[in-house]
Amino acid sequence: MGIIVIKIGGVASHQLSAFFFQQLKNWRQAGKKIVLIHGGGRYVSEMLEKLQIPIQKKDGLRVTTKETLEVTKMVLIGQVQPCITSFLQANQLPAIGLNASDGHLLTGKFLSKETYGLVGKVAAVQTDVLHDLLEKDYIPVIAPLGLLEKTEDQWLNINADAVACEVAAALKAEALYLLTDVPGIQHQNKWLEELSIHQIEGLKQAESLSGGMLPKVESAMQAVLSGVKQVIITNELENQGTRMKGVTAG
Ligand SMILES: Nc1ncnc2c1ncn2[C@@H]1O[C@H](COP(=O)(O)OP(=O)(O)O)[C@@H](O)[C@H]1O
Numbered sequence: 333m334g335i336i337v338i339k340i341g342g343v344a345s346h347q348l349s350a351f352f353f354q355q356l357k358n359w360r361q362a363g364k365k366i367v368l369i370h371g372g373g374r375y376v377s378e379m380l381e382k383l384q385i386p387i388q389k390k391d392g393l394r395v396t397t398k399e400t401l402e403v404t405k406m407v408l409i410g411q412v413q414p415c416i417t418s419f420l421q422a423n424q425l426p427a428i429g430l431n432a433s434d435g436h437l438l439t440g441k442f443l444s445k446e447t448y449g450l451v452g453k454v455a456a457v458q459t460d461v462l463h464d465l466l467e468k469d470y471i472p473v474i475a476p477l478g479l480l481e482k483t484e485d486q487w488l489n490i491n492a493d494a495v496a497c498e499v500a501a502a503l504k505a506e507a508l509y510l511l512t513d514v515p516g517i518q519h520q521n522k523w524l525e526e527l528s529i530h531q532i533e534g535l536k537q538a539e540s541l542s543g544g545m546l547p548k549v550e551s552a553m554q555a556v557l558s559g560v561k562q563v564i565i566t567n568e569l570e571n572q573g574t575r576m577k578g579v580t581a582g
């Protein structure tokens with residue numbers, strides 16, 4: 333079963349183009365299965381500002397306190413996710429919104445509690461739930477949070493790019509698109525068509541990568557190394573974007 337995983341970044345989530353919906357339909361008609369992961373960090377930040385809760389980011393990740401986590405959950409699962417599922421439904425694409433606790437979909441571990449607080453990395457993806465939905469022709473739409481391993485109530489905030497890459501690897505997806513607000517990765521005023529694992533260190537040293545692009549590139553490369561053949565960072569599905577290239581990938 334050919335699976336295509338698409339991560340919709342915060343900005344991208346409210347500007348899904350007609351081409352996006354048409355492409356999803358074309359893929360489905362060609363027998364592909366689609367899984368979406370959504371971000372929404374900018375909406376979390378907007379709500380934190382409204383509530384006058386301090387925002388702190390480190391290495392492109394949100395330092396997450398108990399209070400921040402509550403707001404993150406509320407915004408991502410309560411606002412961003414239903415917005416995306418209703419856009420899909422309105423475009424005749426059958427969608428089901430999912431969070432970590434649905435069928436124990438996503439479990440996590442602390443990334444570093446001392447440094448980032450209640451931030452996780454993916455420990456396991458319950459792929460059976462996803463396969464069941466895909467067989468019934470649904471498009472699962474997943475929020476980037478996890479449940480701490482061996483608990484039912486300790487939630488962890490996880491970077492959406494990291495979730496998308498882990499889900500793509502667990503599903504052995506044939507392609508992963510990380511949709512964001514820029515047409516790819518830029519270095520020395522040029523948009524890169526490809527970025528190989530060997531170039532990443534150079535880009536970091538040159539301080540070409542900052543903010544959310546740092547964890548995005550790290551996760552994308554991890555997905556390539558886990559066997560996802562095509563990993564692309566772009567702003568629109570029709571644009572070429574930057575293709576991540578592994579050691580042996582051609
Ligand atoms: N080298 C780079 N090339 C392109 N964008 C970069 C680069 N370094 C940092 N960025 C920033 O990364 C942002 C995209 O990451 P992020 O804000 O986390 O988006 P998303 O919410 O879609 O995951 C861009 O808007 C851009 O400002």
Ligand SMILES: CC(=O)N[C@@H](CCC(=O)OP(=O)(O)O)C(=O)O
Nearest residue numbers: 342371372373393394490491492
């Ligand atoms: C740990 C961490 O940083 N979590 C992110 C989760 C949302 C996200 O990743 O949204 P984008 O993809 O739109 O940036 C956050 O709280 O902003």
